[in-house]
Amino acid sequence: MKEFILFRKIAPGTQLVEKAIGKELKVSRTPIRNAMNRLENEGLVKIVSNRGAFVVQPTxxxxxxxxxxxxxxxxxxxxxxxxxxxxxxxxxxxxxxxxxxxxxxxxxxxxxxxxxxxxxxxxxxxxxxxxxxxxxxxxxxxxxxxxxxxxxxxxxxxxxxxxxxxxxxxxxxxxxxxxxxxxxxxxxxxxxxxxxxxxxxxxxxxxxxxxxxx
Missing domain, CATH: 1.20.120.530 (GntR ligand-binding domain-like)
Incomplete structure (x- = not known):
C-alpha cells in the first residue's frame, strides 16, 4: 500500500477498504489494520472514525x-x-x-x-x-x-x-x-x-x- 501511495498509483483522498485490500493481497484484516496504523503515523493515511482509512489529501x-x-x-x-x-x-x-x-x-x-x-x-x-x-x-x-x-x-x-x-x-x-x-x-x-x-x-x-x- 505504501508503495502504491508513494508512486502515485493511488490518488490522494482515495478510501482504502480493508476487505478489498485483503482479497487483493490474500491476507487477513489484522495485518492490514496494523499497516493502516503505521501509514497514519507516517502521515500518509488518515483514519476517520466510522468511515475508514483514506489516503491523505492536503489542501x-x-x-x-x-x-x-x-x-x-x-x-x-x-x-x-x-x-x-x-x-x-x-x-x-x-x-x-x-x-x-x-x-x-x-x-x-x-x-x-x-x-x-x-x-x-x-x-x-x-x-x-x-x-x-x-x-x-x-x-x-x-x-x-x-x-x-x-x-x-x-x-x-x-x-x-x-x-x-x-x-x-x-x-x-x-x-x-x-x-x-x-x-x-x-x-x-x-x-x-x-x-x-x-x-x-x-x-x-x-x-x-x-x-x-x-
Whole structure:
C-alpha cells in the first residue's frame, strides 16, 4: 500500500477498504489494520472514525502553511548560527549537497527526500535549541509527505542542477556570514519548492478515479 501511495498509483483522498485490500493481497484484516496504523503515523493515511482509512489529501492552504512555517524556522536557524558557523560545518554542508546530487541520479525519491532532510537538519542541530530542532524535524517530515504526493521534480524536464544550486548558494552565503543574503535565499528556496509542488496543476497526475476505492 505504501508503495502504491508513494508512486502515485493511488490518488490522494482515495478510501482504502480493508476487505478489498485483503482479497487483493490474500491476507487477513489484522495485518492490514496494523499497516493502516503505521501509514497514519507516517502521515500518509488518515483514519476517520466510522468511515475508514483514506489516503491523505492536503489542501493548498495546508501545504502553503507548512512551507510558511518551515520558512520561519529556517530563517531563525540562519539568524542563530550564521556568525558562528565553522569551516567544518561548511564542509559538512558541502558533503550533504554532493550526496544529494548522487542520490538524485538514482531517482529514488524516498532516499532523495531523506538526504534533503538531513541537509536542513544538520543546520538546525547547530542551533542547539531543542525546540527548534524538534519543530524543524516535524515540519520537514510533514512536507516530505506532501512532496511524495505532489512534487513534480522527477517528472518535469528541468535542469537537474537547479535545486542543488539553491543549496550551494545558501552554503556560500553562510561562508560569507551574509545574513541578509541568507534570508533572501531561504525565501527564494521556499518559493521554488512550492512551484515544484505544482499546486495549480495537481490534477494532471494520472491517478485512478478518486471516486473509486481500493
Amino acid at each position: 493548498r492552504d495546508e501545504i502553503r502553511q507548512a512551507f510558511d512555517m518551515r520558512r520561519h524556522l529556517e530563517k531563525m536557524t540562519a539568524e542563530l548560527i550564521h556568525e558562528t558557523i565553522s569551516e567544518d560545518d561548511l564542509l559538512q554542508m558541502s558533503e550533504w549537497i554532493e550526496h544529494e546530487k548522487k542520490t538524485y541520479e538514482t531517482k529514488d525519491i524516498l532516499q532523495y527526500l531523506e538526504v534533503n532532510k538531513q541537509f536542513h537538519m544538520s543546520l538546525a542541530l547547530k542551533t542547539k535549541n531543542s525546540f527548534l530542532i524538534d519543530f524543524t524535524e516535524r515540519i520537514l517530515d510533514q512536507i516530505n509527505v506532501y512532496l511524495m504526493l505532489y512534487d513534480v521534480f522527477f517528472d518535469e524536464n528541468l535542469d537537474e542542477k537547479k535545486r542543488f544550486k539553491e543549496h550551494e548558494l545558501i552554503l556560500e552565503a553562510f561562508r560569507g556570514k551574509n545574513l541578509g543574503r541568507l534570508l533572501h535565499l531561504i525565501d527564494q528556496h521556499m518559493e521554488e519548492s512550492l512551484r515544484y509542488m505544482s499546486l495549480e496543476e495537481r490534477d494532471r497526475f494520472e491517478y485512478i478515479d478518486k471516486k473509486k476505492s481500493l
